[in-house]
Amino acid sequence: MPDSNAVLAVAGLGKKFGDFTAVDNVSFTIAPRGSLAIVGESGSGKTTIARMIVGLERPTGGTITACGADRSRPARSRKDRRRRGREVQIVFQDPYTSLDPRQSATETIDEVLRLHHGWPAGRRRDRVTELTELVGLDERQSRALPRALSGGQRQRVAIARALAAEPRILILDESVAALDVSIQAQVLNLLADIREETGVSYLLISHDLAVVRQLADQTVVLRRGQVVERGPTGQVLDDPRHEYTKRLRASVPRPGWKPTRQFFPSRPDHPSHQNQETTSS
Amino acid sequence: MSAAIPLGAGAARRSRPVALLRQTGAAGMASAAVIAAATFAAIFGPLLAPYNPDLPNLSLAWVGPVGGHLLGYDFQGRDVLSRLLAGAISSMAGPLAVVILSMSAGAVLAVASAWRRGATDAVVSSGLDILFAFPGILLAVLAATVFGAGLIAAAIALSVAYMPYVARVLRGSALKERGQPYVAALEVQGASGMSICLRHIVPNMMPLIVAQATIMFGWAMVDLAAISFLGLGVQPPTPNWGVMISENEVGVLQGYPLPAIAAGVCIVAVVIAFNILGERLYERAQAARS
Amino acid sequence: MTGPLLDVRGLSVRLPVRGSMRTVLNDVSLAIRPGEALGLVGESGSGKSMTARAIGRLLPRGAETEGTVRFGGRDVGALAGADLRRLRGQVAMIFQDPRAHVNPVRRVGDFMTEALRANQGLSAAEARRRAAGMLAQVGIDDGERRLRQYPHELSGGMLQRVMIAAALLTEPLLLLADEPTTALDVTTQAEVMAILDQLRREFGLAMLFITHDLELAAAICDRTAVMYAGQVVEIRTSALLHDDPLHPYTAALAAARPDITQTRARLRAIPGRPLSAFEAPPGQCAFAPRCPHAADGCREQVPALAELDGGVSRCARATELRGVLEVADA
Numbered sequence: 001m002p003d004s005n006a007v008l009a010v011a012g013l014g015k016k017f018g019d020f021t022a023v024d025n026v027s028f029t030i031a032p033r034g035s036l037a038i039v040g041e042s043g044s045g046k047t048t049i050a051r052m053i054v055g056l057e058r059p060t061g062g063t064i065t066a067c068g069a070d071r072s073r074p075a076r077s078r079k080d081r082r083r084r085g086r087e088v089q090i091v092f093q094d095p096y097t098s099l100d101p102r103q104s105a106t107e108t109i110d111e112v113l114r115l116h117h118g119w120p121a122g123r124r125r126d127r128v129t130e131l132t133e134l135v136g137l138d139e140r141q142s143r144a145l146p147r148a149l150s151g152g153q154r155q156r157v158a159i160a161r162a163l164a165a166e167p168r169i170l171i172l173d174e175s176v177a178a179l180d181v182s183i184q185a186q187v188l189n190l191l192a193d194i195r196e197e198t199g200v201s202y203l204l205i206s207h208d209l210a211v212v213r214q215l216a217d218q219t220v221v222l223r224r225g226q227v228v229e230r231g232p233t234g235q236v237l238d239d240p241r242h243e244y245t246k247r248l249r250a251s252v253p254r255p256g257w258k259p260t261r262q263f264f265p266s267r268p269d270h271p272s273h274q275n276q277e278t279t280s281s
Numbered sequence: 282m283s284a285a286i287p288l289g290a291g292a293a294r295r296s297r298p299v300a301l302l303r304q305t306g307a308a309g310m311a312s313a314a315v316i317a318a319a320t321f322a323a324i325f326g327p328l329l330a331p332y333n334p335d336l337p338n339l340s341l342a343w344v345g346p347v348g349g350h351l352l353g354y355d356f357q358g359r360d361v362l363s364r365l366l367a368g369a370i371s372s373m374a375g376p377l378a379v380v381i382l383s384m385s386a387g388a389v390l391a392v393a394s395a396w397r398r399g400a401t402d403a404v405v406s407s408g409l410d411i412l413f414a415f416p417g418i419l420l421a422v423l424a425a426t427v428f429g430a431g432l433i434a435a436a437i438a439l440s441v442a443y444m445p446y447v448a449r450v451l452r453g454s455a456l457k458e459r460g461q462p463y464v465a466a467l468e469v470q471g472a473s474g475m476s477i478c479l480r481h482i483v484p485n486m487m488p489l490i491v492a493q494a495t496i497m498f499g500w501a502m503v504d505l506a507a508i509s510f511l512g513l514g515v516q517p518p519t520p521n522w523g524v525m526i527s528e529n530e531v532g533v534l535q536g537y538p539l540p541a542i543a544a545g546v547c548i549v550a551v552v553i554a555f556n557i558l559g560e561r562l563y564e565r566a567q568a569a570r571s
Numbered sequence: 572m573t574g575p576l577l578d579v580r581g582l583s584v585r586l587p588v589r590g591s592m593r594t595v596l597n598d599v600s601l602a603i604r605p606g607e608a609l610g611l612v613g614e615s616g617s618g619k620s621m622t623a624r625a626i627g628r629l630l631p632r633g634a635e636t637e638g639t640v641r642f643g644g645r646d647v648g649a650l651a652g653a654d655l656r657r658l659r660g661q662v663a664m665i666f667q668d669p670r671a672h673v674n675p676v677r678r679v680g681d682f683m684t685e686a687l688r689a690n691q692g693l694s695a696a697e698a699r700r701r702a703a704g705m706l707a708q709v710g711i712d713d714g715e716r717r718l719r720q721y722p723h724e725l726s727g728g729m730l731q732r733v734m735i736a737a738a739l740l741t742e743p744l745l746l747l748a749d750e751p752t753t754a755l756d757v758t759t760q761a762e763v764m765a766i767l768d769q770l771r772r773e774f775g776l777a778m779l780f781i782t783h784d785l786e787l788a789a790a791i792c793d794r795t796a797v798m799y800a801g802q803v804v805e806i807r808t809s810a811l812l813h814d815d816p817l818h819p820y821t822a823a824l825a826a827a828r829p830d831i832t833q834t835r836a837r838l839r840a841i842p843g844r845p846l847s848a849f850e851a852p853p854g855q856c857a858f859a860p861r862c863p864h865a866a867d868g869c870r871e872q873v874p875a876l877a878e879l880d881g882g883v884s885r886c887a888r889a890t891e892l893r894g895v896l897e898v899a900d901a
Contacts, residue, residue: 041756054469075471082471090469098462100481111480112470150844151615158466165470180614181783185827185840192837207757214829214838237831251761252831253786255813259765261710 007032007067007168007201008053008088014061015048015225022048024225025062030169030218035195035202037216037233039209039248045225046205050173053203054090055081067168086116089162093174095154099146105132105157106142112164131160134197136190152183156190163194171203176211188214209252213237221245305561312554312561319551322369330363334520343537355540356529365547368520372548375436375514376501382440384494387447388486392478394448395455406452409445417442417504418511425513432505435514439504443497454489458482488566496559499552506548522548574644575602576777577626577745581638584618584625592635593849595621597801599638600876605744608771608778610788610809613798614824616847619781622798623747626779627664628655642745660690663738667750669730673722680718683737690741705736709766728759735767739774746771746778753782764791785825789813794882797821800857801848807882815893817884819862822896856887864892 006029015023023045030036040046051057053064055075063072067087075081092098099108106128113124132142135156146154155175162170172191176184188211195202204216212219212233219236221229221244229242240246247262302313322329331349341358344350352361394405417439424438425431458464459482467477483490506523508514515521517528525544533541584596596618603609613619624630626640628647640647642658650658666672673682683705684698693701703714709732711717722730731751738746748767752760768791771778782788788795789809796806797820805818816822826839843861851857856874859865866888874887886892 041758056465056468078471078473085469085471088469090466092462092466094462098466100463100485102481102484111472115470115472152844161466161470180845181824182614182827182841183844185829185838186842188829189837189840209757210829210831213831213834234834247758249831251758253784253790254831255786255789257786257790259761259768259790261765261769262762 005032006030006065007034008203009065010049010053010062011065012062013049013052013059013064015045015052015057016060022225023052023059026220026222026225026227027062028218028220028227028230030201030203032168033195033199033201034218035204035216036218036220037204037206037212038220038222039206039212040222041207041248043224044222046222047173049222050090050171050203050205053171054088055084082116085167086165087167088169088171089165089167090171090173091155091158091162091175093177095151095158095178096146098158099154099161101146104143104145105137105160108157108161109164112161116165127164131164134163134194135160136186150183152179152187155179155187159187159190159194163198163200167200169201169203171205172215173205174207177206177208184211191215209237209249221248301562301565304565305558308557309561312558315550315554316558319369319373319547319554322366323373324370326366326369330360330366332360332363334359334363334367335518343532343535345537345539352543353537353539355525356532361540361543364520364525365522365543368522368525368544369547371432371515371519372502372506372522373551375432375505376498378436379439379443379501379505380494380498382437383443383447383497384490386440387444388451388483388490390444390448391451391455392482392486395452395459396474396478396482398456398459405448409448412441413445413449415442418508421504421508421513422511430513430516432509432515435505435508439501439508443501447493447497450493451486451490454486455482458485488562488569492559492563492566494559495555495562499555499559502548502552502555576605576607576643577601577603577779578641579622579626579638580641582622582625582640583637584621584630585635586631587633593847595801595848596625597848597851598876599798599801599803601796601803601806603745603777603779605777606775607794608780608792609806610792610795611779611781611798612783612785612788612795612824614783614845616800616845616850617798618801618848619798620749621801623664623749623779623781627662627747628658629664656690660686660741661744662747663741663743663745664747664749665731665734665738665751667753669727669734670722673730673734675722677721678718679720679722679725679733682722683718683733683740686737686741702736702740705740706733708739708770709733709736710762711736728755728763731755731763732766735763735770739770739776742774744777746776747781748778749781750783752787760787767791785812785821785828797824800846800851802857802885803876803883804858804885805882811882815880816896817879817882817889817893818858818886819864819892819896820858823861823863856885864888864895 008030010029011027013023013026014021026049028036038046038049048057052059053066055071058074059072063070065071069087071084075084109128109131110124113119113127137153137156137160141149141153146157149157176187179187191202192215194200202215204212206212216233219231219233220227221236221242223244229236229240229245236245237249240249302310336359338358341354342356343354345353347353350360350362355361355364390405390409394402420438420442421435424434428434464477464481467481505514509521509523510527512527515524517524522544526541529540529544532538579599579601582596582599583594585592585594599618599622601609611619611622625636626647630636636648642662647658680699680702683702684695687693687698687701688695699718702718706714706717711729711732725733751767752763755763764787780788780792789812792809794806795809795812797804797818799820805816805821807817812821813825816825823841827841829838841861846857852860854873855870856865859869862869868887874885876883876885877889879889
């Protein structure tokens with residue numbers, strides 16, 4: 001499966017916080033224009049992986065390669081940091097704290113453009129307009145402060161900000177989890193449109209299997225820092241092999257679903273706590 | 282809860298000072314008026330003084346309010362009102378310098394240690410804790426001993442004493458901003474720490490900084506007045522409210538309290554005004570956070 | 572008792588926000604029979620949480636209400652003193668974030684046995700025994716040990732189970748559950764939902780289950796009510812809600828959700844965004860601006876809640892649209 005054309009390749013990635021292992025030997029690749037989902041519950045390490053890829057955390061083991069360049073170690077210069085910013089970008093979960101409350105969308109996007117390009121004001125203005133139109137914000141919304149915008153509108157601003165750097169990979173860290181169902185649908189459609197138009201690849205971090213089905217071609221299931229199953233999304237969700245994936249799948253409410261009590265042992269040495277990876281592909 | 286404000290209801294831009302002031306209520310606005318009056322006196326005092334504030338005339342010492350002399354004469358026969366007006370500048374400039382110095386130094390330390398976190402934060406915090414142990418007046422006395430008495434030495438000493446307090450108060454707010462996802466987003470974009478701190482973190486701390494500076498002006502005024510009262514700050518014959526209290530102190534017991542009390546009232550009024558305004562601004566800063 | 576246990580009629584609530592009164596609930600009517608579970612589904616601004624708070628007499632200060640909330644035949648708004656305390660014993664509430672509703676410096680046991688000792692006069696030992704027994708019912712076996720722990724020592728899922736146990740200890744008649752599983756992992760959610768469902772039936776409790784997830788409500792509630800912009804727009808038997816909805820909003824909401832069994836090219840998103848009661852255009856159907864089936868009549872007056880096929884709908888065109896409101900995708 002190693003893909004030399006991969007736009008993102010993660011191999012043997014690990015992260016320990018003191019004695020606690022948050023991420024343990026995780027490997028995956030994303031092809032150009034592809035989309036991969038990392039599925040897991042709390043404590044699975046999925047957010048830590050995202051933070052390591054964008055450089056907010058430092059891996060304790062393994063390698064991360066994006067657009068052919070290694071980024072397992074922190075960037076050494078400001079130029080390097082900015083270059084990395086043009087390779088991988090991220091949209092966070094909480095629309096209420098991921099924007100500077102004192103800046104409008106226009107100002108936010110403009111700042112990013114000034115960071116990466118030495119363009120004159122006119123060209124920047126045009127590009128800001130292009131981006132706000134791409135994410136579906138009108139003129140009033142682009143000039144408003146975040147507190148005048150709804151959660152869905154703020155996420156659009158966050159997406160536009162991320163795209164302003166023209167990244168090859170966009171990490172969506174539970175980016176629609178905090179949105180109302182009807183707004184979530186709009187943003188999911190928007191993300192699908194953006195991927196078609198710009199050819200960006202997605203790394204989707206999510207606990208929501210339906211969202212994963214909608215947006216990701218490939219899926220990796222994570223539990224307590226380890227990969228337990230991987231494969232094309234359809235296969236992993238329709239025909240799960242690992243116990244944990246099956247349990248996850250069975251826990252999702254759908255028409256006709258009834259929750260049943262299961263025996264959750266609390267002893268850590270019970271076999272159901274062991275992770276043994278199974279592949280669906 | 283996506284509760285967007287409908288169109289037109291207010292994509293309120295940067296808070297204008299006037300609107301800000303109106304939100305502090307009647308007490309806040311009254312305080313602002315007092316402060317404005319004191320500032321006006323500081324700038325234009327010597328011009329407004331009806332009589333010469335510096336010329337002594339011992340034959341008129343302690344004479345009460347008569348003729349055009351609304352507050353009478355002080356212990357050296359100088360017009361009290363003129364002296365108050367002329368003394369405003371030294372009484373206000375000192376605290377201003379203290380606030381500017383201590384807030385700047387404190388803010389830099391707070392933001393720097395919040396940004397770096399880890400070891401830097403621990404070392405700076407410990408260093409500040411040590412400095413915290415020295416009360417302002419003690420440092421002023423030390424400074425006077427080493428550098429000689431005077432307003433500049435006293436102001437610097439007080440700034441050093443206040444700085445750890447400022448740093449501690451601002452550090453909490455700086456840490457909170459530092460931990461917000463919008464800061465992380467800028468880091469991922471490749472923005473430098475310096476530009477994130479200056480363009481994003483500090484501006485978002487502004488309501489707290491302004492509130493803190495306002496309250497501190499009041500404290501600095503009291504401390505500097507006390508230092509001048511002790512003879513270690515502004516030196517006579519330079520007019521200064523704190524000095525006027527000590528100069529005219531003997532008159533209080535002899536039945537001529539007006540000069541000393543008048544100076545005291547000036548100090549108290551301005552300090553209370555700064556306290557009230559500062560606390561209102563602080564409340565507003567806290568409310569805006571939530 | 573022959574009538575409904577909980578009977579809400581024409582409930583409207585206004586709250587003071589920055590000086591002016593804002594409508595958050597607009598003519599809400601619903602009823603729950605003893606032992607019945609009603610789901611209450613809505614997005615932001617729908618007023619679902621506010622409805623529960625109004626029922627539990629937990630509205631913020633300064634709130635103005637119209638309409639009635641009757642519990643066991645008595646007007647909840649008129650209760651005071653001992654009667655109000657009795658209501659609190661009969662109506663239990665569990666919230667989305669248990670940590671915000673429990674004292675972090677008291678042990679779990681203290682918190683659970685407090686009401687029993689105060690209201691029912693049980694001895695400490697007897698109360699603890701009952702608490703441990705209830706913990707076992709919610710799947711916490713080492714109850715005695717857990718009672719001695721502090722809230723921060725328990726995980727979110729476990730703490731929520733403790734809250735359920737605590738709520739059931741007072742032997743209430745009605746349980747108000749406000750998004751109790753929203754903050755939990757999906758596997759934990761399934762377990763907690765199963766516990767809630769099983770115990771509710773065993774104890775014969777009525778329940779108002781609030782959530783944003785239509786399928787979740789349908790899973791354990793006999794009937795489900797859907798709210799939009801502070802109004803009830805549909806109440807229906809849960810089993811029929813998905814296949815035969817009576818209101819375009821319900822159909823649109825179900826259709827907007829991604830499907831775990833298949834990838835669709837694009838989701839059927841509802842244009843615009845969910846409104847609160849005070850944002851809704853007055854004098855017309857609140858959903859009309861976003862409704863694919865809106866007709867001129869919909870914009871001329873506020874449609875009334877009307878009965879239809881065993882349920883209720885606030886759509887003027889409900890009868891015409893039967894069978895047209897597709898939820899299942901092609």
